Amino acid sequence: MTVHNKYTQAYAQQLDKEDELAFFQAAFYKQADAIYFDGNSLGLLSKRAEKSLLEILASWKEHGIDGWMKGKEPWFYYAEKLGEMSAPLVGAQADEVIVTGSATANLHQLVATFFKPTGNKNKIVADELNFPTDIYALKSQLQLHGLSPEEHLVQVKSSDGRQLNEEDIIEAMEEDVALIFLPSVLYRSGQLLDIERLTSEAHARDIVIGFDLCHSIGAIPHQLHDWGVDFACWCNYKHLNGGPGAVGGMYVNESHFSKQPGLAGWFGSRKDKQFDMEHQFTPASHAGAFQMGTPHLLSAAPLLGSLQLFHEAGLEKVRRKSLKMTDYMMQLIEHELAPFHFQIANPREDFKRGGHVYIEHEDAARICKALKDSHVVPDFRSPNGIRLAPVALYNSFEEIWRAVQILKKIMEEKRYLQYENKRDVIA
Structure with missing residues (x-):
């Protein structure tokens, strides 16, 4: 059955079933309880490497x-x-x-x-x-x-x-x-x-x-x-x-x-x-x-x-999936996080966008800490930026959906307020 509501977990799972690169995830060492979106700072270890x-x-x-x-x-x-x-x-x-x-x-x-x-x-x-x-x-x-x-x-x-x-x-x-x-x-x-x-x-x-x-x-x-x-x-x-x-x-x-x-x-x-x-x-x-x-x-x-x-894998396929993932992430952020004053600061057009999503928030540093403690690994960039990089070879569309839901819960419950709004030694 085709799922049409893109804001549901079932829709994300459907995208994963259609993903021609999905099998490459098994080639990497991924922590079972973590969502790793920092591959634009340090990529994960593969079994081949x-x-x-x-x-x-x-x-x-x-x-x-x-x-x-x-x-x-x-x-x-x-x-x-x-x-x-x-x-x-x-x-x-x-x-x-x-x-x-x-x-x-x-x-x-x-x-x-x-x-x-x-x-x-x-x-x-x-x-x-x-x-x-x-x-x-x-x-x-x-x-x-x-x-x-x-x-x-x-x-x-x-x-x-x-x-x-x-x-x-x-x-x-x-x-x-x-x-x-x-x-x-x-x-x-x-x-x-x-x-x-x-x-x-x-x-x-x-x-x-x-x-x-x-x-x-x-x-x-x-x-x-x-x-x-x-x-x-x-x-x-x-x-x-x-x-x-x-x-x-x-x-x-x-x-x-x-x-x-x-x-x-x-x-x-x-x-x-x-x-x-x-x-x-x-x-x-x-x-x-x-x-x-x-x-x-x-x-x-x-x-x-x-x-x-x-x-x-082929780099053209990697790029095609990467664009689809970042576009999907942006749609979810806009739909799910609208009340929380996040601003998408990366280009929207495919031909101008690299491999990550960049969002800004005045509490970015403490939000990143809250995400990490909730087993989502982002990347903070001073003064108020959060980079999220869904990587084509080892991330899934369902991970994107889950990460946005976790971020929404962090904001709803104001969990981020328990952290200091400044970077650690390594952001």
Whole structure:
């Protein structure tokens, strides 16, 4: 029997029966009594990721140092293998992606490589809503060139403190701009920027442009190569479920393979030259040239198993379900929580929305604490934001329905008032 009342548990259960990705939930370790909606901060562990980590430990146990060239997955080529597996998720060619470093370390590498101030072309454009680490990195890179961040970092303003107007970004692309770096998805509001359009506008003005994909990789398909994006970097522990502190990733368009890395290191060497121990750096002829130090293999291994799941699921299906889940969550919030003054602050349009719902409330910090004590795991973002990320591979529509009912009960009973309205050490 078809259920038409979308605000009922039966309707949510019906959506789960129709879900083509539902069987992937069994591949993850989920607590039976908890609803986990924080996958845009740290994704859950999958059984496949656990297996690939145990396999690299077994290789170390069996082969010792010979694990670099022996075993099922020789360590010497591990970063390139993961890069090749990651490339379809960002629409890149296999040799344009490398798994290495962290999002911040990779950003430093890429800006050091691509930011070449000359004469009056000496500014960087970013935005005022970006995650702080990106701004810290951009400011420090300017200072390394003897440039003042106050004068040479242009941060595009937001009219509402939640989203960016792409026309404002384009207007900031003036003749004195040498480089642009923007988030693909804003970490608070979940706004998805039009990467293709912004790249085209930047290149029309002879400006290099790169993107932070931390909140989009694994949730949203991209076509970085076809769009001509110059560079990108990201972490792998959010939607890609690579584990806490997982090794990050970077993309460099093949048109830039001839560039010398701004920060050279021995693992950027051409493989056949690396152990010649020469003091003359011979970079690899692909994105691997932009690696620096030895790969952190134990922090990279879980990603191998996780990427296998994404290849089996298909990113287009993941995105389709994600949009359906966030839309359903917004409808429930509006219907069930209308009396409690929540405001949905993320974009409503599918083409502008990332992988999470962002709601605002003056008591957001204490509401998040009450949710956690009721076994719903959200994410608080200062000063008054609650992020809820229903993840396509391991969350269900019924969990969305149940979480909204729990939140409604918390508000009706004023349970949140027993908590202090300030974040814990880690929000």
